[in-house]
Each structure stands twice: as structure tokens, then as C-alpha cells.
Amino acid sequence: MPVKKQNANYFKAPVFAVAPMLDWTDRHCRYLLRLLSKRALLYTEMVVADAAIHGKRDRLLGFAPSEHPVALQLGGSDAAKLSEAARIGADWGYDEINLNVGCPSDRVQSGTFGACLMRTPDVVAAGVAAMKAVVDIPVTVKCRIGVDDQDPEQALDMLAKAALAAGADALWVHARKAWLQGLSPRENRDIPPLDYDRVYRLKQNYPDVFIGINGGVQTLDQAEAHLAHVDGVMLGRAAYHDMALMADVDARVYGEPATSIDWIAIRDAMMAYAEAHLAQGGKLGNITRHMIGLFSGIDGARRFRQILSSDAVKPGAGPEVIARAFAAVGVGSELAAAG
Missing domain, CATH: 1.20.120 (Four Helix Bundle (Hemerythrin (Met), subunit A))
Known part of the structure; x- marks a missing residue:
């Protein structure tokens, strides 16, 4: 079991992160990504709370010590289960526990978690509070700006207010709505229009809270532009399909000396x-x-x-x-x- 590395500056802006991606950001992917960037924050695939509690933990939760900083993303809506899964994740040595409030897949909806939780900020708050009560590492939320016919101004504000009041240490916001009916998970990554300004306004409302942005970011130039408005930027498929991009992260985002890829x-x-x-x-x-x-x-x-x-x-x-x-x-x- 890995030994956790404490990091007092864990959420000191700026932060560059690689998004949790189902079937992609497993331990083997993260090991490779870490060879390219020593500083990027890496996220696991989403692990359902029940699986973390009852499943084969070495397969689901195991990771190499070199992967730090690495965050475990959990899926679920039952506060008691999320609490237990978070405790297990912390015991395994993760640097952060993240709650998925953004995935729109039918399977996730059937379990009443993921993006559909945008409709129930009180459930999100209960989960965050339960996890915060049992771990001493950051507990964060990754969400959308809204779902279906929600007004993103109200929906995101309500979600943020509830999560932060419950003790969430940071919010990562995918700057798109999710359409729970009519669009596939893949279509939900591309078709709903991006609204970066909505995330910027959230940061303006919470100047002392870490707010990160996700969705449609393809290059480090774009990432740096976002970091003028928010604390963190998260890339997903762009970082996966063009991994050499990761080799410039430490220099361009964190100010490390520029080096060529060995x-x-x-x-x-x-x-x-x-x-x-x-x-x-x-x-x-x-x-x-x-x-x-x-x-x-x-x-x-x-x-x-x-x-x-x-x-x-x-x-x-x-x-x-x-x-x-x-x-x-x-x-x-x-x-x-x-x-």
C-alpha cells in the first residue's frame, strides 16, 4: 500500500490536473503521465463507493508511490457509503477525495449519482460533510454548470453554496451543462455549449475558494489563459491523445526549469x-x-x-x-x- 506524501501547498494556485476518465486514467496511465510531469495533479477513474467498500481494492485503488499527487474520484449519493469509501481511500494513501457530480451516463444516473446530483445540492452537501468527518485530506467536488433545463446561474450557485458550506475544499467545474436525456456521455462532452464565463463568475463570487475549470481545453496556451481567471485547469482527452503536451506542464504552469524530454x-x-x-x-x-x-x-x-x-x-x-x-x-x- 502506498505511503501518502503530505503536501502543505496542495491547492496553492495554479494547479494543472488531468481529469478522471473512465477506462483511461487507470494506474498504468497515471504512471506514464507522471514520467512526463512531476507536478500535475492526477485523478483516478471514477470508483463507485460500493466497489471501493466491497470490491478488490488492490485492483481498484492500488497505485505507485510515484503517482503523487493523486486524487481518488468517488461516485455515489449515500452519505454513509461515501464516508466509508473516503476513509478507505485515505487509508490507501490518496492525496484527495473527489465526488463526481458531473458524469451523465445512464448507468450512473440509475444509481442516482453523477450529474443528476446537480438537482439535489443537499445530497451533495451530506456526502461532502460525511467524508470530511472521517478524513484529514481535501474533499472536493467536480460538477457541471447545470443539467437539462436548469438555469446555470442558479444551479451552479446552489451546488457551490451547499458543497462549500459542508466543507468542500475545492470545486472543479466542467463548463457545460449535461443533458441527462437525449445525449450520450460522448455527446455530452461536445454538444452542450461551453460557458467559461459562468465559471469565472463563480470564482469572482468565491475569491478565497479554489475553483478549477474543465471542458474543451486543448492546449497549454488555452490552459494559461484560463489560469488568469481561475485557480486550476483540468485537461482530459487532449492530455491523453497528445501526451507530449504533459512534458511542458511543469515549466509553463509551475515555473520549473524547462527541460527536454528524455x-x-x-x-x-x-x-x-x-x-x-x-x-x-x-x-x-x-x-x-x-x-x-x-x-x-x-x-x-x-x-x-x-x-x-x-x-x-x-x-x-x-x-x-x-x-x-x-x-x-x-x-x-x-x-x-x-x-
Whole structure:
């Protein structure tokens, strides 16, 4: 079980975060992201409170110590279950517990949590208060600006007021409504119009509260523009599909000295990580599927993706597949030839 790293400046602006993404931001993805940025805040996939309580915790909650700072996102609406799941997450060493009030999927709605909680700020407040009562790490909320026919001015204000009164340490706001009927989760990421100004106004109303923004942010230029108005910016698919973007985060957002990417070191780290994962009975594809976006737009990137997609799933595939893929973009071709 990882040992938690205390961080007194955890929510000291600015903060750059990678969003919780179902089936994407698992422990293998986060390990890779951390090789590219030492400072970015990483979020898990959403873990349903019942699963955290009753499921296989090593699979659901395990992570490498190098992933810090890392936050556990929980899904649920039952305050008692959220409290227990938060306690478990804190015991596992997470730096933050985040409550999902933004996911619009049918499965999440059937459990009466996610974005539909925008309609019941009192339920959100009860969950936040219950979690705050049992953990000494930050408890945060990730929400939308509203759902369906709600007025975003009123809906977001009511949600924020309730969550903050219950003790929430920060709010991450996806600057779109969610339409619970008529749009798929994928469509809900793109079709409802973005309203960044609504999130900026929330920050103006709560100058002493950490407010982060999410939704439609594609580049670090855009991220820096948002940070002129809010405390944090969260990227999702843009950071996943073009992971090299992450290598500039520490310098551009946190003011660290600019450095070039040491692709040899990243290759070697991922090969060693894969070898350990295989020794524990895992599959190479569990890891390499997250590496597809490493060389977006670079000569040889197509061949890089082909090798990872096809060779990694073959029987007996090992870390040498990673070496061959990196060689396709000119990184360490001598090692690939030797393998």
C-alpha cells in the first residue's frame, strides 16, 4: 500500500490536473503521465463507493508511490457509503477525495449519482460533510454548470453554496451543462455549449475558494489563459491523445526549469514497469494501450502506434515490444535491434 506524501501547498494556485476518465486514467496511465510531469495533479477513474467498500481494492485503488499527487474520484449519493469509501481511500494513501457530480451516463444516473446530483445540492452537501468527518485530506467536488433545463446561474450557485458550506475544499467545474436525456456521455462532452464565463463568475463570487475549470481545453496556451481567471485547469482527452503536451506542464504552469524530454529514460522506465506487471500476471496491452498518444504528429508515430496495437497483444509479448515501438520514432534503435 502506498505511503501518502503530505503536501502543505496542495491547492496553492495554479494547479494543472488531468481529469478522471473512465477506462483511461487507470494506474498504468497515471504512471506514464507522471514520467512526463512531476507536478500535475492526477485523478483516478471514477470508483463507485460500493466497489471501493466491497470490491478488490488492490485492483481498484492500488497505485505507485510515484503517482503523487493523486486524487481518488468517488461516485455515489449515500452519505454513509461515501464516508466509508473516503476513509478507505485515505487509508490507501490518496492525496484527495473527489465526488463526481458531473458524469451523465445512464448507468450512473440509475444509481442516482453523477450529474443528476446537480438537482439535489443537499445530497451533495451530506456526502461532502460525511467524508470530511472521517478524513484529514481535501474533499472536493467536480460538477457541471447545470443539467437539462436548469438555469446555470442558479444551479451552479446552489451546488457551490451547499458543497462549500459542508466543507468542500475545492470545486472543479466542467463548463457545460449535461443533458441527462437525449445525449450520450460522448455527446455530452461536445454538444452542450461551453460557458467559461459562468465559471469565472463563480470564482469572482468565491475569491478565497479554489475553483478549477474543465471542458474543451486543448492546449497549454488555452490552459494559461484560463489560469488568469481561475485557480486550476483540468485537461482530459487532449492530455491523453497528445501526451507530449504533459512534458511542458511543469515549466509553463509551475515555473520549473524547462527541460527536454528524455525519451530514453521514459522508454526504459516503461519497459521496467511492464516487466514487473507481467511478472505479476498482467498483460502488456494493459500498459501499452495508454502509450499510443506519446508521439502524436511525429515522424514514425503511425508505425509506433501499429507496433503497440498489434504486437503487444500477441502471446508472449514482452517489454521488447516497447523498445521496437520507440525505435520506430528514432529512440533507441540499437536496443530494438538487439532485442
